[in-house]
Amino acid sequence: MNNLDNNAAKRQVSSQEVMDAAVKLLESNRSVSTLSLREIARTAGIAPNTFYRHFRDVDELTVALIDQAGRSLREVIREARQRLSLEKSAIRSSVEAFMSQLDTEQKYLHVLLREMSTGPEAFRKAVDRELNYFEEELRDELLRLELTTGHKTYEPGLAAKAITRLVFAMGAAAADVPKDERGPMINQTVIMIRMIMEGAQSLAVKGEDHTG
Amino acid sequence: MNNLDNNAAKRQVSSQEVMDAAVKLLESNRSVSTLSLREIARTAGIAPNTFYRHFRDVDELTVALIDQAGRSLREVIREARQRLSLEKSAIRSSVEAFMSQLDTEQKYLHVLLREMSTGPEAFRKAVDRELNYFEEELRDELLRLELTTGHKTYEPGLAAKAITRLVFAMGAAAADVPKDERGPMINQTVIMIRMIMEGAQSLAVKGEDHTG
DNA sequence: CATATGTATATACAGTTGTATATTCATATG
DNA sequence: CATATGAATATACAACTGTATATACATATG
Numbered sequence: 001m002n003n004l005d006n007n008a009a010k011r012q013v014s015s016q017e018v019m020d021a022a023v024k025l026l027e028s029n030r031s032v033s034t035l036s037l038r039e040i041a042r043t044a045g046i047a048p049n050t051f052y053r054h055f056r057d058v059d060e061l062t063v064a065l066i067d068q069a070g071r072s073l074r075e076v077i078r079e080a081r082q083r084l085s086l087e088k089s090a091i092r093s094s095v096e097a098f099m100s101q102l103d104t105e106q107k108y109l110h111v112l113l114r115e116m117s118t119g120p121e122a123f124r125k126a127v128d129r130e131l132n133y134f135e136e137e138l139r140d141e142l143l144r145l146e147l148t149t150g151h152k153t154y155e156p157g158l159a160a161k162a163i164t165r166l167v168f169a170m171g172a173a174a175a176d177v178p179k180d181e182r183g184p185m186i187n188q189t190v191i192m193i194r195m196i197m198e199g200a201q202s203l204a205v206k207g208e209d210h211t212g
Numbered sequence: 213m214n215n216l217d218n219n220a221a222k223r224q225v226s227s228q229e230v231m232d233a234a235v236k237l238l239e240s241n242r243s244v245s246t247l248s249l250r251e252i253a254r255t256a257g258i259a260p261n262t263f264y265r266h267f268r269d270v271d272e273l274t275v276a277l278i279d280q281a282g283r284s285l286r287e288v289i290r291e292a293r294q295r296l297s298l299e300k301s302a303i304r305s306s307v308e309a310f311m312s313q314l315d316t317e318q319k320y321l322h323v324l325l326r327e328m329s330t331g332p333e334a335f336r337k338a339v340d341r342e343l344n345y346f347e348e349e350l351r352d353e354l355l356r357l358e359l360t361t362g363h364k365t366y367e368p369g370l371a372a373k374a375i376t377r378l379v380f381a382m383g384a385a386a387a388d389v390p391k392d393e394r395g396p397m398i399n400q401t402v403i404m405i406r407m408i409m410e411g412a413q414s415l416a417v418k419g420e421d422h423t424g
Numbered sequence: 425c426a427t428a429t430g431t432a433t434a435t436a437c438a439g440t441t442g443t444a445t446a447t448t449c450a451t452a453t454g
Numbered sequence: 455c456a457t458a459t460g461a462a463t464a465t466a467c468a469a470c471t472g473t474a475t476a477t478a479c480a481t482a483t484g
Contacts, residue, residue: 012450012461031330033245036441047463049443057442114329117384118243124388155403162378162404165385169377172329176336191367192374196404198418199411206410224431224480248471259433261473269472 015054018044019065020106022058027107029176031114032062032123059119063126066115069108070130073101074137081141091197092190098167099186102175113172131168135160142197154203162196227266230256231277232318234270239319241388243326244274244335271331275338278327281320282342285313286349293353303409304402310379311398314387325384343380347372354409366415374408 021044025035037058041048055061080097084090101109112130115123139160142153153159170189174182233256237247249270253260267273292309296302313321324342327335351372354365365371382401386394 029333031243031245033243037443038441048441049464050462052443053461117326117328117387118330121241121388128385154407158400158403159407161400162407165381166374166378169381173340173377175329176333188370188373191370192408195366195371195374195408195411195415197411198414199407199409202410202414203407249473250471260471261434262432264473265431 013044013046013050013054015064018046018051018054019061019068020044022061022065023106023108023111026111026114029110031118032058032065032111033119059122062111062115062119063122065108065111066123066126066130069112070127070133073098073109073112073130074133076101077134078137091193092186095167095186095189095193098171099174099182099189102171102182103179109171110175113168113175116168116172131164134164138163142200151201152204153197153200155200159196159200163193166192166196225256225258225262225266227276230258230263230266231273231280232256234273234277235318235320235323238323238326241322243330244270244277244323245331271334274323274327274331275334277320277323278335278338278342281324282339282345285310285321285324285342286345288313289346290349303405304398307379307398307401307405310383311386311394311401314383314394315391321383322387325380325387328380328384343376346376350375354412363413364416365409365412367412371408371412375405378404378408 018040022032022035022040025039025043026032035058037051038048040058040061041051044051055064076097077094080093081090084093112127116127117124135157139156142156142160145151146153146156167189170185170192174185177185230252234244234247234252237251237255238244247270249263250260252270252273253263256263267276288309289306292305293302296305324339328339329336347369351368354368354372357363358365358368379401382397382404386397389397
C-alpha cells in the first residue's frame with residue numbers, strides 16, 4: 001500500500017498536515033478558540049468529517065500542537081546550551097535561541113505562548129507540563145553551575161522557575177512586536193535573568209531568613 | 213426621568229450590567245473569544261440588539277473589561293503599598309493584595325490575566341497599558357527605596373518590569389489553582405521578587421558591564 | 425393630551441458551525 | 455477478478471451566530 005504519494009484525488013492526509021493547517025490559521029495572531037473544525041479542514045484541503053480521522057475535536061488538536069511546540073523548543077534551547085556551558089553569554093544565546101523560534105516559518109511557539117492561560121484546562125495543563133520540563137532542566141543547569149563556580153544559589157528551583165516564567169512572559173511580549181524590534185527585548189531579558197541569578201547567589205550568602 | 217428603578221418591563225440597562233454578565237460567563241475559565249454577543253445578551257437579560265446600545269461589538273466590551281480590571285487592581289495594590297512603605301514585607305502584602313483579587317466575586321482580574329496574549333491586538337494593547345502603569349509605579353517605588361536605604365538599584369526600570377511580568381505570570385498560574393493552594397505560590401512569588409531586587413542591587417555595586 | 429425621542433424588543437435572514445448518515449473511491453488480500 | 459477494508463467525500467440537519475429592519479413602549483417636552 002506504499003504507492004500513495006502521487007498525482008490524483010483522495011490522497012491520504014497526515015495528522016501533521018492537519019496540524020500545519022491549524023498553525024497556518026493561527027499565524028495571524030488568532031487564538032485557537034476562534035478556529036472552527038470546518039475552517040481547519042478547509043485549510044488542510046480535506047472534508048470536514050475527515051478531521052475526525054485525526055483528532056476527536058479541535059481541543060485535542062490543540063494539545064498536540066502545544067506538545068509539539070514544547071518539544072521542539074526544548075530541543076532548540078538544549079542545542080544552544082550545549083554549544084557553550086552555562087556561564088557568561090550562555091544566557092544570552094539561550095534567550096536568543098528561544099526568541100528566534102518566534103521567526104520560524106511554522107510558528108508553533110506562538111501557540112504555546114498564546115494558550116498559556118486560555119481555554120480549557122487541558123491546554124493549560126499541557127503548557128504547564130512544558131514549563132516544568134524547562135524549569136527542571138534549568139535547575140539542573142544552575143546546580144551544575146554551583147559546583148563549577150563555587151557560588152551557591154539560594155532556592156535553585158525557585159530561581160529556575162522565576163527565569164522560566166520571565167522568559168516566557170517576555171517571549172509573549174516579543175511575539176507581538178515586529179521581528180526587528182526584538183533586539184532590545186532580548187537584551188532586557190538577559191539582564192533580568194542576570195538579576196535573578198545574581199540575587200539568588202547573593203541571598204545564598206546572606207542566609208535564608210529573608211522570606212517574611 | 214428618574215423613576216426607572218422599578219417593578220415592570222423595559223427597564224433601562226446599564227453598560228456595567230452587560231459587562232457583569234460577560235464576567236459571569238467568563239468565570240468558568242472561558243476566554244472572551246468564546247463568548248457570543250447573543251450569549252452575553254441572554255445572560256444580561258436583554259435582547260440581542262440591545263447590546264449595540266452599549267458596545268459596538270464584543271471586542272469593545274472586552275477592552276472595557278480589561279481597563280476596568282487594571283484600574284481596580286492598581287487601586288488595590290496602591291492601598292496595600294500605602295499601608296506600609298515598600299520594604300520588609302511590603303512586597304508580601306502587595307503580592308497578597310494582588311492574589312486576593314483572584315478571589316473577589318467579580319473576577320475581573322481573570323480577564324486581564326487570560327487576555328494578556330490572546331485575541332485581537334486591541335486586547336493586548338489594553339493589557340500592555342495596564343502592565344506599564346504597574347511598571348511605572350513600581351519603578352518610582354524602587355527609586356524612592358534607593359534614597360531611603362542608600363542601596364542603589366541597577367536599571368530600576370528593568371527590575372520593575374521583571375517584577376511586574378513575574379507577578380502577573382505567577383498570578384495567572386495561581387488563577388488556575390483552587391484558592392487554598394495559593395499560599396505556597398504567594399511565598400514563591402515573594403522570594404522571586406526578593407531575588408530580583410537583591411540582584412539589581414548587587415549588580416549596581418559590581419558595575420554595569422555585565423550585559424554581554 | 426399630543427408627540428417626539430430614546431430604549432428595548434420581535435421577527436427575520438443568510439451564513440456558519442459540529443456532526444450523523446450514506447456513499448464513493450483506492451488499495452490490499454483472497 | 456472479486457471483494458473486504460480503510461479513507462475520503464457528499465449531503466443533510468438542527469443549532470447558533472451577527473445583524474438589518476420594523477415595531478412597541480416609556481418617558482420628557484410642547
